[in-house]
């Protein structure tokens with residue numbers, strides 16, 4: 001297990017101290033996290049032969065995260081994960097305008113969001129890191145001072161657990177998620193994710209327009225490339241001529257989860273390594289992104305290349321553009337409420 005060198009993360013951004021933290025369980029599962037963007041930098045998980053490999057994309061220095069990352073590698077995403085159409089929304093009759101950082105739209109909370117800010121970190125145990133961030137009233141255009149708490153834990157059952165909490169002093173929007181790019185084969189093998197077998201516990205999804213904004217409908221997945229109700233290789237329909245696939249340039253869609261009570265949302269199995277991933281959440285949706293928007297080859301940590309379809313994201317969330325879709329579950333947080341959200345990435349091997 002070749003861990004990322006902490007020295008390359010020891011630095012200052014916006015005059016705040018940045019460090020790299022290492023979380024570990026007794027079985028050897030290891031996760032490195034920087035408080036710059038609360039980003040997961042590496043995640044070492046055993047394969048069926050007991051070999052630990054890094055299964056998430058990233059860079060090996062703070063400098064690269066600060067200067068080159070437009071991809072949200074491993075980041076905490078907020079105040080609003082995914083897109084808000086035209087960067088506009090209204091709360092209690094007042095209109096708010098956010099940055100248009102994705103064509104005409106707002107994506108992942110804006111230019112700095114929560115992914116390019118320094119969080120306060122407190123390593124509570126060998127396997128647990130608490131991160132907090134105070135987002136000021138008006139920051140990135142959102143109303144209300146928002147106090148955010150994020151708890152990462154590497155549990156003994158090989159779950160990477162992410163728990164979110166937030167409190168506001170004015171009515172606002174909150175939709176937090178996590179943006180790791182996984183390749184369960186191990187990133188050093190330079191393979192695509194097309195042979196990974198995916199199941200998503202969703203019989204409907206939210207179709208999008210050409211700019212990635214949901215139309216507002218919930219469509220059945222049956223007889224479409226979006227049917228992952230039974231295990232299917234990710235690559236099977238990824239190049240289909242389906243209009244929705246062409247709008248996403250592959251998969252870049254929100255799936256509406258059938259069960260919303262911490263049941264399993266999705267499962268991925270990689271046949272060669274035998275690694276499996278199960279995603280648990282209490283959120284109503286999950287964005288499945290097959291890493292379609294980059295072109296060509298790029299170099300990440302340890303000079304390992306990444307390229308289209310070399311990883312996938314499964315982002316637990318409320319639906320994209322919910323503030324402008326009254327029929328979608330609400331993302332409004334009132335001052336007297338506490339926002340909470342749970343995401344568990346549980347790893348195992350096939351036997």
Ligand code: GAL
Nearest residue numbers: 070071072212252287289293
């Ligand atoms: C995803 C989003 C994609 C793409 C990606 C970052 O969450 O759905 O459209 O923007 O983030 O490159």
